[in-house]
Amino acid sequence: xxxxxxxxxxxxxxxxxxxxxxxxxxxxxxxxxxxxxxxxxxxxxxxxxxxxxxxxxxxxxxxxxxxxxxxxxxxxxxxxxxxxxxxxxxxxxxxxxxxxxxxxxxxxxxxxxxxxxxxxxxxxxxxxxxxxxxxxxxxxxxxxxxxxxxxxxxxxxxxxxxxxxxxxxxxxxxxxxxxxxxxxxxxxxxxxxxxxxxxxxxxxx
Amino acid sequence: xxxxxxxxxxxxxxxxxxxxxxxxxxxxxxxxxxxxxxxxxxxxxxxxxxxxxxxxxxxxxxxxxxxxxxxxxxxxxxxxxxxxxxxxxxxxxxxxxxxx
Numbered sequence: 221x222x223x224x225x226x227x228x229x230x231x232x233x234x235x236x237x238x239x240x241x242x243x244x245x246x247x248x249x250x251x252x253x254x255x256x257x258x259x260x261x262x263x264x265x266x267x268x269x270x271x272x273x274x275x276x277x278x279x280x281x282x283x284x285x286x287x288x289x290x291x292x293x294x295x296x297x298x299x300x301x302x303x304x305x306x307x308x309x310x311x312x313x314x315x316x317x318x319x320x321x322x323x324x325x326x327x328x329x330x331x332x333x334x335x336x337x338x339x340x341x342x343x344x345x346x347x348x349x350x351x352x353x354x355x356x357x358x359x360x361x362x363x364x365x366x367x368x369x370x371x372x373x374x375x376x377x378x379x380x381x382x383x384x385x386x387x388x389x390x391x392x393x394x395x396x397x398x399x400x401x402x403x404x405x406x407x408x409x410x411x412x413x414x415x416x417x418x419x420x421x422x423x424x425x
Numbered sequence: 426x427x428x429x430x431x432x433x434x435x436x437x438x439x440x441x442x443x444x445x446x447x448x449x450x451x452x453x454x455x456x457x458x459x460x461x462x463x464x465x466x467x468x469x470x471x472x473x474x475x476x477x478x479x480x481x482x483x484x485x486x487x488x489x490x491x492x493x494x495x496x497x498x499x500x501x502x503x504x505x506x507x508x509x510x511x512x513x514x515x516x517x518x519x520x521x522x523x524x525x
Contacts, residue, residue: 225446225447226450228451228454228466229450229451229454231466232450232458232466233454233456235462260519275510276455290512297494301459301461301494302497303464304460304462304463305458305462305463305464305466306457306459306462306494306499307457307458307462308455308456308458309455309456310455310456311456317427356499420461
């Protein structure tokens, strides 16, 4: 037992992401958000239809988060806890994460529907925020793949801000691109996890 | 006996053992964990881990509950308030000792 005490603490925090399932769940939510934003680009901005699509984002995103959390817990019970053990995290950690997502989900439709006509920096802001969140998580948890996911979101934000003159389409492309990268990273992590963590004998037998 | 040596003598021996210290560190970071997670992370034998868990439970530092998830038994451990205070006190004592 050569590990330092801090390694055990860090490893316990990292464990939530060991199977790639949280990235698959977040990636799917990014994809849904990206698709909804892409739909918004098809309706004329400033109209009632645009407002309704913007408002529909709130229940869809919040409902999606609720379903995603339930599905994530179910999959962890069936896949992860059987193979490498069960860990439950303290309430305050879960609550702070949940509140960040809820505030972003509530603000996003208003920002998108009320923003000035030509706010070309919006993709840059969204890419910057998504990228910062992932990079910060990578730093806090010492998980290197989060840096790549964050850098990709920032890159998408810069590209969308430079080459697109439709800010909502730019935001849609960032969410779709970041969602695809998250799902790919989550899928690869899950495959590696399943290869390295077979079911124990007492479960298979 | 000088003060530094007295600090070392006062160290909580239940926590000072490396495997038990690792168990408490893990439980300090999480709300609760099961036996399988501790087994995989600390890399002890089942018997050895059980013995350390029993000592921590006897000291009042952890709670052990046996539950079922479907048909699969799960032994869940969590830190008590006494255990949390003891672990944080130990960290403080060690920091003070090493600084002095």
